[in-house]
Amino acid sequence: MKDVGLLPSALTTLSRRGFAKVTSTGLVGSSLLTMLDARRAPAQIKGTTLRILQWSHFVPAYDVWYDKFAKEWGDKNGVKVRVDHIPHLEIPARMAAEFAAGSGHDIIYNGSSILTRLYYKNLVDLSDVADAAGKKYGGWIPAARSLVEVEGRWYGLPIFYILAPMLYRKDLFDQHNLQAPDTWELARTAGRTLKPKGHPTGIALSQCADANLFWRSIFFSHGGTEAETSGANPTLDSKELREFLRFAKAMFDEGMTPEVFSWDDASDNRFLASGIACWIHDAISAYRTTEDTNPTVFKNVILALEPQGIPGKRVSVAAPNVWMVWKFSKNQQAAKEFLAHLIDNDLEGMVQSRGYNMPYLNDRYKKPMPVIGTDPKLQILQDFPKIVAFYGYPGPSTTPIQEIVNTFVFPDMVTRVCRGQNMEEAIKWGVGEYKRIYAKHKGA
Amino acid sequence: MTATSPSGSDAAGARAPAVSLDVPLRPRRWFQSQNWQRLGFGYLLLAPAVLYVLLLVGAPFLFSLYLALSDANVGNPVASFAGLENFRAALESDVFYIALRNSVLFTVVAAILKGVLGTSLAFLLLQPFWGKKIVRGLVVIPFTLPIAISVLSWKWMYDSQFSVINWFLSRIGLIGSYGSADWPIWLGQPYLALAACIIVNVWRTYPFSAIVLLAGFTSVPSEVLDAARVDGTTFMQRFRHVVVPMIAPILLIGFLFDTVFTLSDLSIVYLLTQGGPANATKILPVLAYQVGIQAGALGRGAAISLFLFPLLLPLMILVLRNLKRREY
Numbered sequence: 068m069k070d071v072g073l074l075p076s077a078l079t080t081l082s083r084r085g086f087a088k089v090t091s092t093g094l095v096g097s098s099l100l101t102m103l104d105a106r107r108a109p110a111q112i113k114g115t116t117l118r119i120l121q122w123s124h125f126v127p128a129y130d131v132w133y134d135k136f137a138k139e140w141g142d143k144n145g146v147k148v149r150v151d152h153i154p155h156l157e158i159p160a161r162m163a164a165e166f167a168a169g170s171g172h173d174i175i176y177n178g179s180s181i182l183t184r185l186y187y188k189n190l191v192d193l194s195d196v197a198d199a200a201g202k203k204y205g206g207w208i209p210a211a212r213s214l215v216e217v218e219g220r221w222y223g224l225p226i227f228y229i230l231a232p233m234l235y236r237k238d239l240f241d242q243h244n245l246q247a248p249d250t251w252e253l254a255r256t257a258g259r260t261l262k263p264k265g266h267p268t269g270i271a272l273s274q275c276a277d278a279n280l281f282w283r284s285i286f287f288s289h290g291g292t293e294a295e296t297s298g299a300n301p302t303l304d305s306k307e308l309r310e311f312l313r314f315a316k317a318m319f320d321e322g323m324t325p326e327v328f329s330w331d332d333a334s335d336n337r338f339l340a341s342g343i344a345c346w347i348h349d350a351i352s353a354y355r356t357t358e359d360t361n362p363t364v365f366k367n368v369i370l371a372l373e374p375q376g377i378p379g380k381r382v383s384v385a386a387p388n389v390w391m392v393w394k395f396s397k398n399q400q401a402a403k404e405f406l407a408h409l410i411d412n413d414l415e416g417m418v419q420s421r422g423y424n425m426p427y428l429n430d431r432y433k434k435p436m437p438v439i440g441t442d443p444k445l446q447i448l449q450d451f452p453k454i455v456a457f458y459g460y461p462g463p464s465t466t467p468i469q470e471i472v473n474t475f476v477f478p479d480m481v482t483r484v485c486r487g488q489n490m491e492e493a494i495k496w497g498v499g500e501y502k503r504i505y506a507k508h509k510g511a
Numbered sequence: 512m513t514a515t516s517p518s519g520s521d522a523a524g525a526r527a528p529a530v531s532l533d534v535p536l537r538p539r540r541w542f543q544s545q546n547w548q549r550l551g552f553g554y555l556l557l558a559p560a561v562l563y564v565l566l567l568v569g570a571p572f573l574f575s576l577y578l579a580l581s582d583a584n585v586g587n588p589v590a591s592f593a594g595l596e597n598f599r600a601a602l603e604s605d606v607f608y609i610a611l612r613n614s615v616l617f618t619v620v621a622a623i624l625k626g627v628l629g630t631s632l633a634f635l636l637l638q639p640f641w642g643k644k645i646v647r648g649l650v651v652i653p654f655t656l657p658i659a660i661s662v663l664s665w666k667w668m669y670d671s672q673f674s675v676i677n678w679f680l681s682r683i684g685l686i687g688s689y690g691s692a693d694w695p696i697w698l699g700q701p702y703l704a705l706a707a708c709i710i711v712n713v714w715r716t717y718p719f720s721a722i723v724l725l726a727g728f729t730s731v732p733s734e735v736l737d738a739a740r741v742d743g744t745t746f747m748q749r750f751r752h753v754v755v756p757m758i759a760p761i762l763l764i765g766f767l768f769d770t771v772f773t774l775s776d777l778s779i780v781y782l783l784t785q786g787g788p789a790n791a792t793k794i795l796p797v798l799a800y801q802v803g804i805q806a807g808a809l810g811r812g813a814a815i816s817l818f819l820f821p822l823l824l825p826l827m828i829l830v831l832r833n834l835k836r837r838e839y
Contacts, residue, residue, distance in 0.1 A: 159805045163585040185807040186586040265690065273699070274787030324690070326671035328788035329699030334671065341672060466584075470806035474606070474798075475787065482789040496605070507600055507811065 112401040113145035119405075120165075120172040122155040122388075124420065125352050132419035140408055146401050155179060159473075162186070165393070173396040174405065177223070179276050179386045180473060181457075181464045183215045187222040191392040196403050197221040200410045205430035208452045213463040214387050223389040224406050226413055227424035230385045230451045231281060233374060234339060234353055235346035238367040239266055248346055250375045251285055251314065258322015261345035268322045268346050269338055271330035271478075272485060276386060278330075278478035279458070281348045283384040286311045286477075287460050288376030293477075298462030301501040308494060311376075312484045319485040328482065340364060350386070351445065355421055370444050373454055381454045385425070387464075425451065467501075467508040476500045578813035585807040597814035607815065609790045610798040615822070617709055617780075617794055618773045624713045625769060629720025636725055647725075650718045658715070662782040665711045669697035669783070698784050701791035708792050711779050716769065723765035727758030760837060763830045770826060774819055795819055 119137060124130050134150050141148035153161060155178040162182060165171030166189060177183070183190065197215075201207050207225070215223035233248050239261055240247065248254035258268040271277040283293070291307035294300065319327070322345075326334075336353040338344040340360045347353060357365040373383035390409070392402040409416070413426045414437050422438035422445055432452055439445040459468035471477065480497030484490050541547060579597050583590035601607045636647055653661060668675050677695060680686045686693045697707045731754055739749045755762070777796040780786060786793035786801070795815060803812015 159585075159807075160800075163804050163807070163809075166585060180805060182586070182807065185584065189586060272788065274785040274790075325696050325699050327699070329669070329671045329696050329704070329784075331666075337670075337672060343672070466807060470802065470808060473801050473805040475785075479787075479789045482787075486789065500604070500606075503600075503603060507808070 109400065109404075112398070112404060115398045115401050116147040116149065117141065117174070117398050117401045117405060118172040119148065119150045119174040119176075120158070120161065121150050121152050121176050122158065122178050123152045124423075125350075126355075126420045126423055129416065129420040129423070133416070136409075136412065136415075137405070140405060144401075144404070146398075146405075148405070169395050171393070173392060173398050173402045175391050175393060177387075177389045177391065179388075180469060181214050181223070181387055181389050182469065183223045183389065183391065184217055184464065184466050185469065186391070187217040187220075189394045190222040191394055191396070191399050191402070192220045192222060193224050193392065193403065193406070194221045196224060196407050196410075200224075200407065200428065204410075204428035206428070208427050208429060208455065210385075210455050210457055211427040213457060213459070214389055216463065223391045224410065225387060225389050225427045226406075226409060227416060227420075227426055228385040228387045228455065228457075229350050229423060230383055230425055230448065230455060231277075231284070231348055231350050231373075232383075232448060232451070233346060233348055233371040234368050235371060236266070236344070236364070236367050237369045239264075239345050247369070247371055248374050249371065250378075251288065251318075254346060254374055255314070255318045255322060257345055258318060262322050262324075266343060266345040267324050268318075268344060269324070269327045269330070269335060270348055271332070271335065272319070272327045272482045273330050274475040274478070275330065275332050277332050277335065277349065278481075279472055279475060280384045280386060282315065282478055282481050283458070283460070284348070284373060284382060285315065285376060287382035287384065287456060288373065288380050289314065290377050290380055292461055294459050294462035294465070294468065296461050298459055298465040298468070301467075301498075301505050303501050304494065304498045309490065312481065312490050312494070315481050316484050316490070328486075339368065351421075351423060351448070354444075355423075368444070370447055372447050372450060382456050382460065383451055383454045384457065384460065385451075385455050387457050388424075422448070425455075465508075467505045470504050470508070471501060474500075474504075476504070575813045575817060578809050579817050581810050583809040583813075585804065585809055590810070593810060597810045598817075600811050601815050601818065606790050606793060606798060607818075610786075610793045610795045610815075611818065613705060613792060614774060614794040614796075614819070617705065617712070618770060621709050621712045621716075621773050622766070622770060624709070625717045625720045626766075628713065628717040629724055632717065632721035633724035633728055636721065637728055651722060652718075653715045654718045656715075658778045659782065661715060662711060662779055665707075665714075666698075666783055669707055671696045671699060699788055701788065704784055704788060704792045708780050708783055711783065712773060712776065715779070716772070720765060720769060723761060724758070727761040728754065730761075731757050760834055763834055767827065767830050771823060774823060 121130075121133065124133070130152055137148045137150050140146070151172065155176075158175075158177060159180055159182060161171075162175055162177075165175070166186065193215075197207070211225045212221075214225055215221045233254065235248055235254075235257070237247075239245075240257060243260050243264070245257045245260060246253050248257055254268070261267070270281045272282075286308070287293075289307055289311040291305060291311055292302045294302055326338075333352075335344070335347040335349045336356045339347050339349075339353050340357040342361060342364045351370070354365070354368060354370065357368055373381040375381050390406055392399055392406070396402055410428070413424070413428070414431060417424045417426060417431075417439075418437045422442070425448070426432075429452075432449060434440055434449055435446070436449050439448045458464050458472050462468075476497060480493050483493035483496065542551070578590070580593060580595070581590035582593045582596075632650065636643065636650070640646075667673070672689065674695075674697065676697070677686065677689070681688055681694075686695065688694070695703055698704050735753060735757070736749060739753050744752070775796055776794075777800055780792050780794050780797050781800065784792045786797045795818060799812045799816035802815060803809050806812075
């Protein structure tokens, strides 16, 4: 008869040293999980210093709150916390410098350009923190995993993303008997109708984050995909791409002006606040800016769900924000503790950012959500998590995708078509760039 | 070697022959010679500068060469030799050729404009007028302002909707109102966007050219100019045949510096357009930064940036040889 022991066979043959190693690892792991669960920081982190590299948020009040929040956590746990804020566009360079030097901050923030896959060998595995948070708050929204998961481990912690609804002028739509832009076709009709009346529309067609995000939303909503689900190969070249480009060209010609070729990420905010735009597709910063600068327009601005491309298909490409911990950090435990505490308070972060920060955890979407759940115009934002996607859809944010995003290949292809280049030539260029970049990363 | 008498008295010493022939002279070693000591001292004085150049110029250059020949990326410290693969990758991309063309165009046009404007400003500043010292101080302000602040101000002036330049042009009737076909979209129309970037570069650095030229002009002895005047030369003749040859070394060094700074300037284009629209303003430093740092492909980024080297090298050799000829 086979002897069936209580211990796995590997453990029955362990040496004393091996036994001590396994049990101590288990004890440390379980105590960390227990502490993470109970939100009680361990005594070992007392007297340490935690350095955090953080972006400068579009909502300055959030930064004030964040700094105070971090300091309070530090005071409570005996940790000296230092938060440095830099513009998010400078983060990749700073990250490269810190990695090369092997020193710098403990926690590092990534916004829009998520570099988890590039650095994962040098980042702390945060799966334990992510698992604990997932269990506690009903799991992560499906898109979260694609940002930070490499070989089954989470090397980053998604804390919030920034979504972009449609913002349209209800007064102008009503005056001209236009339907709310629930489909991209209706949005196009509105542009075509209102541009001659002095109210064009616009989506950036320049080298900025908005152009990268919003044109992809339209493409994906038309059934297009950027890469395979595994992320291994690009899937850009398709009939959906051709349909999308035809649509984009028509929407540009009929409803937009060449101004969009010069826009930065804040231009559409000003376009709406100036009272010119009939609709824009942007983060709610545009709504907030208008509230502060043009109350008359603000009164008439309505937020809508991502329009459908093909019937029933809505995909909203959002700007992700992720926190990571360097492997060279000497204070990894405090870093994990702080991130777990930050996740516990992500709803407060949402309040402090005036509804800008959208959480990744399912339970956070219990209606009414803070800020957006109480403002009738913003309530629609609560329905976005089901349709949120990120770069590389439906695959993960791979390193070739990051290069494609950072060199603006996708919006440049759309720009070429809108400027009048033959569509097939523009596709040949765009698909060629995708293939070239994928090949380089495969060869590396 | 000299020998003194055993008595050691001065008188005896004075009587003794100056050099004793029976004691052989110990020859000086080569490094004890006066010539070599002078040379050694010279090299000692040069050493800090050489060390500075080696550490701050040579080492980064060699490191970028190493990166360009490897498959290094920002997240992987262990790189393997990739040969010329990264250079081949750059040459395969048509964005690279656009960036190369724009870089050359940017540098040449900016250099011409800075030459013309800098010379004019330098002549203006030479003239006697009230408040000359204040004006001389004010003209260098663009050069001293933090680049991020000055470029963001320009970005506002180029705004597609609220451009103060367009507002002014519209008010004086040169263009129509906002929304009309002739309303310039500075950063949105390909040639205008590149011109806009060049204008900012020229605005920022032509005071430097003017100051360099001013220093040169003031070093020309007035007697020489007076003598030329007596000979009946015109202003242009004096400028071409007297002033320019005399200040040529300053001019050439200034030109070299300016070319290097302009060709490798990342900030202006990056802050204004990031290389858009559709790569119309993409220059090599911006492309290298986007590929090497933002996308993490250090090897390919380094290879793109090294293409600046063969562009600059012939120019540097020409200028330095010209300078050397003038020394003799």
